[in-house]
Amino acid sequence: MPEAATAAAPLDEPRPPRKLYRSSDGRWLGGVARGLAGHLGLPVIWVRLVFVGLFMADGLGALLYAAFWFFVPLGVGGVETQKPPSLVTSETAPDGRRKLVARRPDKGQMVALLLMVVVAMVFVGNVNLGSGAQAYLWPTVLVGAGVALVWRQADNARRARWVEVGRRKRTLTLLRAVGGVLLVTAGVTGIFVLQGSAAHLGSVLQAALAVLVGITLLAGPYLVRMTQDLSEERLMRIRAQERAEVAAHVHDSVLHTLTLIQRNAENAGEVRRLARAQERDLRTWLYKPEGTGKDEADEPTTLADAVRHNAAEVEDKHGVPIEVVVVGDCPLDERIGAQMQAAREAMVNAAKYGGEGGAVQVYAEVEGKKVFVSVRDRGPGFDPDSIPADRMGVRESIIGRMERYGGTARLRAVPGGGTEVELEMERAEKTS
Amino acid sequence: MSDPTEANGTAGAGEAAEPAQSPGGGAARRHVRVVLVDDHRMFRTGVQAEIGRTEQTGVEVVGEAADVDQAVTVITATRPEVVLLDVHLPGGGGVEVLRRCAALMADAERPVRFLALSVSDAAEDVIGVIRGGARGYVTKTITGTDLVDSVFRVQEGDAVFSPRLAGFVLDAFASTDAPPVDEDLDRLTQREREVLRLIARGYAYKEIAKQLFISVKTVESHVSAVLRKLQLSNRHELTRWATARRLV
Numbered sequence: 001m002p003e004a005a006t007a008a009a010p011l012d013e014p015r016p017p018r019k020l021y022r023s024s025d026g027r028w029l030g031g032v033a034r035g036l037a038g039h040l041g042l043p044v045i046w047v048r049l050v051f052v053g054l055f056m057a058d059g060l061g062a063l064l065y066a067a068f069w070f071f072v073p074l075g076v077g078g079v080e081t082q083k084p085p086s087l088v089t090s091e092t093a094p095d096g097r098r099k100l101v102a103r104r105p106d107k108g109q110m111v112a113l114l115l116m117v118v119v120a121m122v123f124v125g126n127v128n129l130g131s132g133a134q135a136y137l138w139p140t141v142l143v144g145a146g147v148a149l150v151w152r153q154a155d156n157a158r159r160a161r162w163v164e165v166g167r168r169k170r171t172l173t174l175l176r177a178v179g180g181v182l183l184v185t186a187g188v189t190g191i192f193v194l195q196g197s198a199a200h201l202g203s204v205l206q207a208a209l210a211v212l213v214g215i216t217l218l219a220g221p222y223l224v225r226m227t228q229d230l231s232e233e234r235l236m237r238i239r240a241q242e243r244a245e246v247a248a249h250v251h252d253s254v255l256h257t258l259t260l261i262q263r264n265a266e267n268a269g270e271v272r273r274l275a276r277a278q279e280r281d282l283r284t285w286l287y288k289p290e291g292t293g294k295d296e297a298d299e300p301t302t303l304a305d306a307v308r309h310n311a312a313e314v315e316d317k318h319g320v321p322i323e324v325v326v327v328g329d330c331p332l333d334e335r336i337g338a339q340m341q342a343a344r345e346a347m348v349n350a351a352k353y354g355g356e357g358g359a360v361q362v363y364a365e366v367e368g369k370k371v372f373v374s375v376r377d378r379g380p381g382f383d384p385d386s387i388p389a390d391r392m393g394v395r396e397s398i399i400g401r402m403e404r405y406g407g408t409a410r411l412r413a414v415p416g417g418g419t420e421v422e423l424e425m426e427r428a429e430k431t432s
Numbered sequence: 433m434s435d436p437t438e439a440n441g442t443a444g445a446g447e448a449a450e451p452a453q454s455p456g457g458g459a460a461r462r463h464v465r466v467v468l469v470d471d472h473r474m475f476r477t478g479v480q481a482e483i484g485r486t487e488q489t490g491v492e493v494v495g496e497a498a499d500v501d502q503a504v505t506v507i508t509a510t511r512p513e514v515v516l517l518d519v520h521l522p523g524g525g526g527v528e529v530l531r532r533c534a535a536l537m538a539d540a541e542r543p544v545r546f547l548a549l550s551v552s553d554a555a556e557d558v559i560g561v562i563r564g565g566a567r568g569y570v571t572k573t574i575t576g577t578d579l580v581d582s583v584f585r586v587q588e589g590d591a592v593f594s595p596r597l598a599g600f601v602l603d604a605f606a607s608t609d610a611p612p613v614d615e616d617l618d619r620l621t622q623r624e625r626e627v628l629r630l631i632a633r634g635y636a637y638k639e640i641a642k643q644l645f646i647s648v649k650t651v652e653s654h655v656s657a658v659l660r661k662l663q664l665s666n667r668h669e670l671t672r673w674a675t676a677r678r679l680v
Binding site: 363 | 554595596598599602606629632633634639
């Protein structure tokens with residue numbers, strides 16, 4: 001009993017902002033024990049044992065548990081500390097949003113259920129309430145189980161909303177609900193039968209049914225209307241949010257750019273640069289479904305991002321349009337990073353010396369372990385053998401760099417036909 | 433190099449007896465009737481101004497349309513040889529126009545051919561119109577001369593792949609290749625892949641021919657074969673590809 005007192009008064013804890021939550025992770029029944037354990041910093045098994053022990057004491061544990069279940073909100077708190085953190089709460093989704101990790105119901109739940117049945121049987125066998133009350137025990141246990149089943153269901157529905165995955169099949173949900181209702185009905189009926197009022201059962205049921213139908217008829221339309229209104233409102237809110245986001249983006253970028261263009265109308269080069277930068281920005285924003293465009297991380301982490309990033313920078317700096325085509329993608333490693341630097345150098349060269357011939361074309365492809373990048377311009381071209389020895393750009397920054405990292409660089413420069421730089425690199429072995 | 437391609441690649445290029453490969457060369461002789469479908473009037477005007485000077489370019493714009501219904505009406509009425517088709521259109525988009533004009537496309541006597549012209553960068557838009565039967569796709573940033581050239585190429589039955597489209601196609605086939613695909617048709621041959629890669633790198637057909645030691649004609653038939661495979665390839669696979677990339 002004293003344990004229960006300490007457990008029930010968690011708000012006296014010195015650390016003020018902590019709130020007690022039931023844990024949805026790794027719970028067996030309602031997550032009460034797990035939540036408490038996390039809150040108090042105790043191993044979860046202790047808390048469970050205390051509850052079981054209390055349960056033996058005239059069912060006090062069950063009452064306490066039910067009270068906790070009813071009043072404490074479901075949360076993510078109280079996850080065992082000795083478990084690896086990968087089991088815990090949240091991860092960052094690829095779209096950048098943090099979301100809770102859905103976890104499969106484990107074997108623990110089954111074990112827990114069995115255990116509880118056994119404990120309940122022992123309890124029922126031991127308890128001594130006098131023969132009159134004794135008879136009502138089983139129906140009460142049934143009712144309790146039914147209620148637990150349905151509550152648990154409600155928790156799941158709530159959790160599913162966070163996790164945003166309707167992983168559970170609908171039929172299972174329905175089955176559980178029906179099971180719960182059946183259990184409760186059986187329990188209640190049992191009580192009726194034991195009371196000896198079974199003779200009136202029919203009329204009682206009829207009356208109850210009539211009341212239910214009446215309530216449904218009266219309140220049903222309101223309820224339906226209300227849920228419809230609610231979902232409609234939610235939809236509207238989402239739309240409004242989206243529109244606000246679009247408006248904000250257009251305002252931040254497009255309108256500003258247009259203003260700048262009006263100011264710089266005489267400066268054709270500047271106008272072109274602004275328009276191109278804006279076009280690129282808008283495209284990224286529009287065609288990357290989850291990308292926010294604006295607050296993207298500055299340092300690209302994948303090949304495709306790196307190529308586009310480099311191309312954009314060179315394009316802005318040198319005012320030569322660069323068309324980028326990327327096939328496949330892979331994460332950047334040290335070698336690919338070096339290749340990206342070499343590619344950037346090649347783009348700069350192409351923009352500087354070959355820009356008059358039209359757009360510079362950049363093509364990157366990931367094929368198996370090989371990453372291929374080609375940078376091509378349609379400028380005057382030159383004779384690679386005639387590069388003066390002091391010109392380090394091509395020799396060091398492109399060819400040398402690629403070779404240092406085990407890749408190859410080929411230079412094809414046709415006088416009058418433009419220049420093409422081909423860079424090939426194997427991806428580093430996966431280290432793990 | 434005797435080409436191993438004759439077996440799989442003579443499809444759409446059959447009637448293109450003499451490919452007018454040189455732009456500007458025989459411009460005076462060439463003539464093509466074109467319908468412009470785009471919901472932006474400014475853009476139609478711009479294209480009209482750029483390519484519509486018939487005596488210089490050989491392109492005659494015989495009709496314009498701003499949405500799907502209009503497009504179908506105008507195309508049926510004027511029976512152009514080439515339609516420049518925007519991907520995004522009110523009333524169902526370019527795909528809808530293609531669907532409703534399927535009979536005109538299939539006409540053996542005077543087929544109407546479609547060239548998609550879009551600002552869209554979304555792969556599923558582009559692949560969508562190609563699968564719908566368009567003979568090529570170019571971006572709206574294309575220059576006037578290149579556009580005229582593309583129009584003629586489409587008129588002659590060739591496929592027009594911009595570098596970007598080639599990239600999309602390579603991507604699409606790369607990922608459908610990984611699991612064993614049921615039909616052989618869905619696969620690209622090594623040569624077709626090479627050709628596509630060179631297109632994606634910005635090579636012109638002539639340069640590709642030189643690079644691979646094949647004739648321009650062979651390059652064209654490779655490209656046509658790719659287009660055909662794309663139009664026939666398993667819809668399910670492509671949908672899965674698009675979904676996996678969260679494109680749809």
